[in-house]
Amino acid sequence: MLTSAEKILVIDQDEAARELLMYETLQPAGYTVAAVETAASALEMLGEFPPDLLITDLQSSGFSGKDLISAFKAQGVTAPVIVLVEDGNEQSALDAFRLGAVDYLTKPLREAEVVAAVDRAMESVRLRRESEAMAGKLQLANSSLEKRVRELTTLIGVAKSITNLNNVEALFNRLVSAGLYVTNADVGWLLLLDDRTGELRYETSQNLPEDLPKNFMPQRGQKWDAGVSAMVMLSGQPLALQGPRLEKFLVGRFAKASLVVPIMVKEQPVGTLVMARKDDAPFGDRDKTMLAAVSDYASAAVVNIRLFQALETRAEKLELLNQEIIAGEKGRDEMLLRLGEILDKPIKRSLQGIEALSQGEVGALSDDQTAALNSVWEHLGLASELVDTLKAGTSDIIQGA
Numbered sequence: 171m172l173t174s175a176e177k178i179l180v181i182d183q184d185e186a187a188r189e190l191l192m193y194e195t196l197q198p199a200g201y202t203v204a205a206v207e208t209a210a211s212a213l214e215m216l217g218e219f220p221p222d223l224l225i226t227d228l229q230s231s232g233f234s235g236k237d238l239i240s241a242f243k244a245q246g247v248t249a250p251v252i253v254l255v256e257d258g259n260e261q262s263a264l265d266a267f268r269l270g271a272v273d274y275l276t277k278p279l280r281e282a283e284v285v286a287a288v289d290r291a292m293e294s295v296r297l298r299r300e301s302e303a304m305a306g307k308l309q310l311a312n313s314s315l316e317k318r319v320r321e322l323t324t325l326i327g328v329a330k331s332i333t334n335l336n337n338v339e340a341l342f343n344r345l346v347s348a349g350l351y352v353t354n355a356d357v358g359w360l361l362l363l364d365d366r367t368g369e370l371r372y373e374t375s376q377n378l379p380e381d382l383p384k385n386f387m388p389q390r391g392q393k394w395d396a397g398v399s400a401m402v403m404l405s406g407q408p409l410a411l412q413g414p415r416l417e418k419f420l421v422g423r424f425a426k427a428s429l430v431v432p433i434m435v436k437e438q439p440v441g442t443l444v445m446a447r448k449d450d451a452p453f454g455d456r457d458k459t460m461l462a463a464v465s466d467y468a469s470a471a472v473v474n475i476r477l478f479q480a481l482e483t484r485a486e487k488l489e490l491l492n493q494e495i496i497a498g499e500k501g502r503d504e505m506l507l508r509l510g511e512i513l514d515k516p517i518k519r520s521l522q523g524i525e526a527l528s529q530g531e532v533g534a535l536s537d538d539q540t541a542a543l544n545s546v547w548e549h550l551g552l553a554s555e556l557v558d559t560l561k562a563g564t565s566d567i568i569q570g571a
Contacts, residue, residue: 175257176201176222176292177204177214177219177220177221178203178223178224178528179204179212180194180206180329181205181206181207181211181224181226182205183205183207183208183210187192187254187277189205189208190223191203191284192205200447201292204219209238210274213241214222216245219478221249222249223249224249224251224286225251225252225254226251226254228253228255228259239266239270240497241513250271250285250393251266251272252273252562254275255274255276255277263426273291275399297547320445330524332463335361338475341371341471342374342468343374345360345467345468346360346374347376348464349457349464350377351466354447354457355446355447356377356425356447357377357378357379357424357445357447357539358376358446359372359374359375359378359444360375360443360468361373361394361442362441363403363439369391370393370545371391371394372390372394372398374390375388378424379423379424382423382424397420398416398421398430399420399444402431403439403442406434406439407432408430408432408458408462409425410452410457412427424448425448426447426450427447427449427452428444428446429457430442430445431462432465440469442470443468444462456477504533517554520546524546524550
């Protein structure tokens with residue numbers, strides 16, 4: 171299939187041959203043709219007329235045909251060459267083949283042979299172009315595939331890291347790094363909502379300019395001049411801005427394009443991921459999709475952090491309650507020990523008095539009095555044993571504590 175870009179340069183000092191090739195054969199066939207007499211003129215035309223095919227007479231003045239082929243190669247011209255030779259001088263055409271000519275025609279020229287030779291040569295040009303175009307597309311596809319693989323690898327790495335809550339700041343830094351990579355942004359930061367105040371607070375950033383005013387240089391947990399993020403928190407939808415629309419926001423001080431996506435938990439925005447570019451190249455749909463994927467991992471990280479914090483708080487409360495129980499049990503044991511010591515002395519004194527009465531130290535006792543004393547002795551004895559057991563048990567517990 172012909173295109174207007176297919177140009178043929180004819181070099182022949184024979185005017186009749188030039189006219190035959192140009193006006194009677196090639197132009198009617200749809201090619202764009204330029205014709206010159208000498209090789210020197212042909213070399214001068216390269217800048218304004220880069221040929222797709224060269225047709226040259228081997229006797230053109232100034233250069234031999236073979237020298238012309240070498241000269242064109244030296245100029246970086248890769249167009250195929252068809253040489254013209256006088257009938258019976260085919261040996262010179264063979265010499266030209268050694269230098270890279272693709273075909274030859276004998277004079278006097280015949281239109282059908284010219285068209286056939288040119289079509290063959292141009293077909294090879296078209297095939298080469300298609301091959302180069304296909305190679306370019308393949309290279310572009312490979313480059314795109316490699317980038318997507320790296321993006322997926324980045325996201326997988328983020329997915330693995332969101333379960334590690336030992337260093338939350340490092341986790342948030344990884345999320346921002348992933349956002350920068352998948353969107354080709356220059357600057358990025360992450361903000362989270364303070365549930366108590368309803369304000370967005372700074373968590374981490376990468377590549378913020380060092381020349382920002384001091385009141386804009388954030389510390390972790392500090393209230394942030396949200397700007398675009400505040401709009402995204404209200405809508406719950408990603409927002410891309412570029413050019414003059416950014417100038418009234420903080421990000422407009424150092425960037426010409428920005429992309430903000432919400433971090434959603436249970437369909438409620440709890441923060442934002444912000445990416446910015448120093449040039450005015452806008453963020454596209456793919457950038458939104460990839461940053462939204464990073465935002466999903468940020469959402470999972472926020473949920474994990476909240477669960478972890480809730481578990482820590484519950485564990486602290488349980489530990490406090492356990493300490494209170496232990497303290498209460500220790501106080502109870504100490505009280506029981508003191509009570510045992512208080513009861514021990516009067517019980518033992520009572521037993522001693524009963525023993526004296528039973529032995530007749532204060533006079534003889536009747537049978538009823540003896541029976542009553544024995545009953546009292548028995549009950550006081552049991553009470554004494556219980557007091558001794560209580561004292562021994564509580565003393566062991568207190569010493570073991």
